[in-house]
Amino acid sequence: xxxxxxxxxxxxxxxxxxxxxxxxxxxxxxxxxxxxxxxxxxxxxxxxxxxxxxxxxxxxxxxxxxxxxxxxxxxxxxxxxxxxxxxxxxxxxxxxxxxxxxxxxxxxxxxxxxxxxxxxxxxxxxxxxxxxxxxxxxxxxxx
Amino acid sequence: xxxxxxxxxxxxxxxxxxxxxxxxxxxxxxxxxxxxxxxxxxxxxxxxxxxxxxxxxxxxxxxxxxxxxxxxxxxxxxxxxxxxxxxxxxxxxxxxxxxxxxxxxxxxxxxxxxxxxxxxxxxxxxxxxxxxxxxxxxxxxxx
DNA sequence: CCCAATATGATGCAGGTGCATCTATATGCT
DNA sequence: AGCATATAGATGCACCTGCATCATATTGGG
Numbered sequence: 001x002x003x004x005x006x007x008x009x010x011x012x013x014x015x016x017x018x019x020x021x022x023x024x025x026x027x028x029x030x031x032x033x034x035x036x037x038x039x040x041x042x043x044x045x046x047x048x049x050x051x052x053x054x055x056x057x058x059x060x061x062x063x064x065x066x067x068x069x070x071x072x073x074x075x076x077x078x079x080x081x082x083x084x085x086x087x088x089x090x091x092x093x094x095x096x097x098x099x100x101x102x103x104x105x106x107x108x109x110x111x112x113x114x115x116x117x118x119x120x121x122x123x124x125x126x127x128x129x130x131x132x133x134x135x136x137x138x139x140x141x142x143x
Numbered sequence: 144x145x146x147x148x149x150x151x152x153x154x155x156x157x158x159x160x161x162x163x164x165x166x167x168x169x170x171x172x173x174x175x176x177x178x179x180x181x182x183x184x185x186x187x188x189x190x191x192x193x194x195x196x197x198x199x200x201x202x203x204x205x206x207x208x209x210x211x212x213x214x215x216x217x218x219x220x221x222x223x224x225x226x227x228x229x230x231x232x233x234x235x236x237x238x239x240x241x242x243x244x245x246x247x248x249x250x251x252x253x254x255x256x257x258x259x260x261x262x263x264x265x266x267x268x269x270x271x272x273x274x275x276x277x278x279x280x281x282x283x284x285x286x
Numbered sequence: 287c288c289c290a291a292t293a294t295g296a297t298g299c300a301g302g303t304g305c306a307t308c309t310a311t312a313t314g315c316t
Numbered sequence: 317a318g319c320a321t322a323t324a325g326a327t328g329c330a331c332c333t334g335c336a337t338c339a340t341a342t343t344g345g346g
Contacts, residue, residue, distance in 0.1 A: 014278070021286065056324085093312090094311045116147055119155055120145035126285055139157035
């Protein structure tokens, strides 16, 4: 049987526990500030980056690594919350294009205040620029 | 507003996406082999490490970073699946001690075959020992 | 000794996720 | 054109998770 080295196992355990702790931490911060969760931020950001033509749900799925049904329901909730709009368009009547509402844009901005603080504090405050680059490079090897 | 550097943001995005992808990947492998999910493995391992006296649920919560109700229900399911046993004991009649059944031990062993292969392949195969140590150290700074 | 505070674990409810499947439209092969 | 296949997105169902709260047992202060 293939057996991973102690170093491999230690790196993996650190990866699991650190990412879990950090995600839970930022999610708590967002909830405490009455803001939407991280997944919503990612969607809001992608839509905003897409610009005035909006973006197709299936493109969002691919970029954010969500399953199709997951994105469908996430967009449902964000729509209900008034943060996005979905419009069918003539080109392909199966599809739709997703846009931010002003409230969606405002929500992204408010989340970013908390999120940026978290990143600057919990990551920027702990890792030097050199460390951050090294970490990113090591993680990329795993991708 | 505090703004995290580009390097900080890139490291964070890599951390999020790599840990997510790897976890989904091992979960898929386990499911494909008809085995229990990762969280179950962690519990089975901790119980086994605890030895013949078993382990208390609240100790499992602390070690595995699960909320109390999460561990309570996880143990319910594992009990129903016949992998563990819970016994109340005289010392503190609020509490209980958790033990592996033979099936639980067997499940842990079978999961480890898949899990070890995954780690050796997807991490050990990609990172040198030096890389693995460096990654672990960088992640520890974030903990 | 008694009562408030604390610790251990369980549970009702609302909401989120995975899986399979469904509907509707578009494309391609003959 | 006609029909099989593929693509975009929605949804029913079972299960899982978070939150609040509960029940029970223990501890500590007066």
